[in-house]
Amino acid sequence: MGVQIRQRPSRRRCYGVADRSRTPPPLIHSPPAQELSPYGAFLDADACCVQGMANAAFFAHFPLRNSYRQHPPPSIDDMISKGHVRRNSSGGLEVVARPYAFFYVGDYDSAAWLYREIRANFGGGDSSVPLGWAIDPELSLRFPLAFDYMFNNLREQDVVISGDSGAGYVFPTYLAKGGEGVIDKWVRWNRDWFAKFDLDVTGFVINGAERTAPGVEGIYATFSSGGIVEHTTGGGPRVVADMPIIEEASDLPARSFPPVELTHQNDVDGAVEIIANSVQGGGVKFLMFRSILRTRQFHSDVVAKLQARGVDVTFLDPRELMALVKIHVNGAWCAVWSLIFLKLENRRHSRFTNISNTSRKLACCISRTRQGASVIATVAPLQRLTRHTRVEALS
Numbered sequence: 001m002g003v004q005i006r007q008r009p010s011r012r013r014c015y016g017v018a019d020r021s022r023t024p025p026p027l028i029h030s031p032p033a034q035e036l037s038p039y040g041a042f043l044d045a046d047a048c049c050v051q052g053m054a055n056a057a058f059f060a061h062f063p064l065r066n067s068y069r070q071h072p073p074p075s076i077d078d079m080i081s082k083g084h085v086r087r088n089s090s091g092g093l094e095v096v097a098r099p100y101a102f103f104y105v106g107d108y109d110s111a112a113w114l115y116r117e118i119r120a121n122f123g124g125g126d127s128s129v130p131l132g133w134a135i136d137p138e139l140s141l142r143f144p145l146a147f148d149y150m151f152n153n154l155r156e157q158d159v160v161i162s163g164d165s166g167a168g169y170v171f172p173t174y175l176a177k178g179g180e181g182v183i184d185k186w187v188r189w190n191r192d193w194f195a196k197f198d199l200d201v202t203g204f205v206i207n208g209a210e211r212t213a214p215g216v217e218g219i220y221a222t223f224s225s226g227g228i229v230e231h232t233t234g235g236g237p238r239v240v241a242d243m244p245i246i247e248e249a250s251d252l253p254a255r256s257f258p259p260v261e262l263t264h265q266n267d268v269d270g271a272v273e274i275i276a277n278s279v280q281g282g283g284v285k286f287l288m289f290r291s292i293l294r295t296r297q298f299h300s301d302v303v304a305k306l307q308a309r310g311v312d313v314t315f316l317d318p319r320e321l322m323a324l325v326k327i328h329v330n331g332a333w334c335a336v337w338s339l340i341f342l343k344l345e346n347r348r349h350s351r352f353t354n355i356s357n358t359s360r361k362l363a364c365c366i367s368r369t370r371q372g373a374s375v376i377a378t379v380a381p382l383q384r385l386t387r388h389t390r391v392e393a394l395s
């Protein structure tokens with residue numbers, strides 16, 4: 001990839017501010033990200049207080065393993081046994097109608113935040129709630145200890161996903177303006193990091209106040225095949241190039257700095273109201289709720305209070321929710337083909353690996369009988385992206 005920017009003079013200057021004159025105010029994250037992305041540069045910057053980091057040059061020498069692995073994702077049989085999926089009258093699969101959600105546990109898009117917060121938030125607390133720990137993988141260049149600690153202590157309900165925009169804080173729409181050379185480097189850069197940490201979901205694709213440009217989603221399908229969550233799309237759940245896509249439902253109440261215990265219950269109550277309002281109306285819904293620097297116990301308390309109020313929402317880990325999106329949008333055959341080709345992809349040194357990405361996309365296009373015109377929307381990016389969608393066998 002390109003340049004990693006590691007200086008943050010102030011959060012306001014680095015990340016910008018929202019335009020409060022508009023309703024709702026758009027998230028104007030990072031004018032520097034907008035300016036740097038076309039050059040393949042990304043942000044990992046420090047400041048004071050919770051954003052401060054000491055001795056990064058020392059920590060960077062911690063030796064990581066060549067690769068880390070997570071718990072295997074749930075199979076279709078698992079999802080059927082849990083009651084999330086059932087067979088319809090024609091023998092195909094359908095998602096049981098109810099709201100589904102996952103917690104994006106962030107915002108670990110800065111090595112400083114990882115350094116300051118991850119141990120307190122990741123350790124301790126109830127582990128019965130599925131959590132998607134959103135960690136940008138390239139942060140292991142500066143604070144690798146956190147990754148070794150997390151992967152050696154993953155609980156059954158934990159899944160690690162990528163945070164903001166993948167392996168680097170960029171605006172993908174502006175990244176694409178840098179041309180094919182920048183895109184190729186971005187794909188190779190992310191493919192290596194996602195393989196190292198067994199990632200396949202990007203939990204937050206951020207473009208400031210802009211929507212994701214056409215074709216950008218297809219780029220993510222080359223390394224984040226498990227799915228992406230977009231910040232601003234205006235569209236419902238969909239599948240592009242065999243990759244499920246949803247939009248963020250809402251941020252949960254921000255934590256005070258420094259943390260104040262008296263605000264915990266108020267924040268829990270606020271989160272419960274946000275989630276309860278989002279799931280009204282019933283039916284199949286796929287929702288992502290983003291928390292920022294929150295503990296395990298915070299999420300457990302939120303779920304417990306939702307259950308006490310009788311709010312109908314099922315929390316899943318990000319990979320399982322994205323699998324349900326794919327089944328719901330594409331029907332059963334696309335999900336079956338995806339599992340087959342995913343197994344081939346995961347076989348290292350497999351001679352099939354070079355063709356798996358294209359094969360999965362074509363299988364999904366062929367099977368997408370419920371999507372009509374969106375088949376064309378999938379094939380067109382595929383044709384445009386064939387120059388940089390090769391998936392090479394890992395050495």
